[in-house]
Amino acid sequence: MAGRPPVSERRLVAVLPLLLLLAVTAAAGERRGLARVEGPPARHRHAYAAMMYMGTPRxxxxxVAVRVMMRSLTRVRADADRVLIASSDVPRDWVRAMTEEDGMRVVIVENLRNPYESNLGGINRRFKLTLNKLYAWTLVDYERVVMIDSDNIFLQNTDELFQCGQFCAVFINPCYFHTGLFVLQPSMDVFKGMLHDLEVGRENSDGADQGFLVGCYPDLLDKPMFHPPENGTKLNGTYRLPLGYQMDASYYYLKLHWHVPCGPNSVITFPSAPWFKPWYWWSWPILPLGLSWHKQRWDDLGYAAEMPVILMEVLMYIVIIAVTRLARPGMTKLCYNRRPEKQNALVQWLIKMAVIVAMVAAYSIPFFVIPRTVHPIMGWSIYLFGALALSVVVINAFLLPPLDVLTTWLAIVGMLFVMAFPWYHDGIVRVLAIFGYAFCSAPFLWASLVRMMDSVQTMLERDPLFPRLGEPAQEIEFSKLY
Incomplete structure (x- = not known):
């Protein structure tokens, strides 16, 4: 018995394997979705949940879209918690802003591996991590959760959705339900079953969350329509939701107002092309609903993050106009001899192409340097100011007639007024008016281009004021024709 360790040490040695097993199990559980939660504790039985992950250009x-949407739920007096399922690489200052300023509960998770990634091609690769939506089933602190995408606009309170069953979704496509908004009952058993389906490779039609969930609930189309019980009780089973809970924004533009007779007109979604989301500044007046989204952002968040960039751009354009007007450069005049016998047809063609490229650049560059999420009025104002500043550079660099260069600028201003005209009866009349304006503007744009090319040709054929760089100066005799 002399070399035998004390009883306390023997007990510690016996317990160590159990503690190690518990630690490994806890770590595995966290990797599988039992991650840490930041923000206030659960205060309601229900929650609206959204998702955010990193790795896309947007x-x-x-x-910004998630913050605006979550704050809009407060505006419609939603009686539920607001939860964000965020990947672990979301910046810490974003998490702090959403928890402290917006009052969200942020659940930090590890990205779920997408076994269907090879099925995603091109632009659809941005959906690689949308399977993180499955973490909504781990929110077991709540009886019901409404999972929503960030491109939704809430028009009125939708808390009656918490009375729906274990899974409910909207069919905006005749054959497949849409996962931009769906109701679920959290369950770790369901979540583990879905992880197993990912491992075995359940059929997925699109390689993202929607195709996977359609495979999990293939018979939803045959289920009854959801109608909230008047006594407030919760239903069991799966249900189809009325279209009014996920109104495709494209339907709006037929009538330019909402009136869906089957169910409430509660939520607008934007599942269209990615360049026409409501938060882009160019979304209005091209897509009038964008102004509603920006009104919510203006009221709730403001535009402090974008203001330094905006002020810098405005200052830059002012400097460009001032320097251009003072310097008045004539690049082609300094670099080429205008005598026809010394002119090369290729050189003339290159100069004309340079004029066209410069014109395109003058109207394109301002579009891409403006922060995408600024208010539409601000964005369009800065775009027009920037296009005007760069057009002045083109006018003075190639000695072009100002009115011809600015014809495109005036046409864009006119197009904005046509699109923003508020008294169209429906979307068809609006589209016809836009096409009519474009048809009437085309001859003026073509005529301005022809006059600019004639102006360049005339400039190239004049007697020289300066020789071509590298050539000896020519004596110019006085002529009464000049």
Whole structure:
């Protein structure tokens, strides 16, 4: 018995394997979705949940969109918690802003591996991590959760959705339900079953969350329509939701107002092309609903993050106009001899192409340097000012007639007024008016282009004021024709 360790040490040695097993199990559980939670504790039985992950060129846009949408739930007096399922690489300052300023509960998770990634091609690769939506089933602190995408606009309170069953979704497509909004009952057993389906490779029609969930609930189309019980009780089973809970924004533009007779007109979604989300500044007046989204952002968040960039751009354009007007450069005049016998047809063609490229650049560059999520009025104002500043550079660099260069600028201003005209009866009349304006504007744009090319040709054929660089100066005799 002399070399035998004390009883306390023997007990510690016996307990160590159990503690190690518990630690490994806890770590595995966290990797499988039992991650840490930041923000206030659960205060309601129900929650609206959204998702955010990193790795796309539009991460900041979705960050702003999530904040605006979650705050809009407060505006419609939603009686539920607001939860964000965020991947672990979401910036810490974003998480802090959403928890402290917006009052969200942020659940930090590890990205779920997408076994269907090879099925995603091109632009659809941005959906690689949308399977993180499955973490909504781990929110077991709540009886019901409404999972929503960040490109939704809430028109009125939708808390009656918490009375729906274990899974409910809207069919905006005749054959497949839409996962931009769905109701679920959290369950770790369901979540583990879905993880197993990912491992065995359940059929997925699109490689993202929607195709996977359609495979999990293939018979939803045959289920009854959801109608909230008047006594407030919760239903069991799966149900189809009325279209009014996920109104495709494209339907709006037929009548330019909402009136869906089957169910409430509660939520608008934007599942269209990615360049026409409501938060882009160019979305209005091209898509009038964008102004509603920006009104919510203006009221709730403001535009402090974008203001330094906006002020810098305005200052830059002012400097460009001032320097251009003072310097008045004539690049083609300094670099080429205008005598026809010394002119090369290729050189003339290159100069004309340079004029066209410069014109395109003058109207394109301002579009791409403006922060995408600024207010439409601000964005269009800065775009027009920037296009005007760069057009002045083109006018003075190639000695072009100002009115011809600015014809495109005036046409864009006119198009904005036509699109923003508020008294169209329906979307068809609006589209016809836009096409009519474009048809009437085309001859003026073509005529301005022809006059600019004639102006360049005339400039190239004049007697020289300066020789071509590298050539000896020519003596110019006085002529009464000049």
């Amino acid at each position: 991460d900041y846009e979705f960050y």
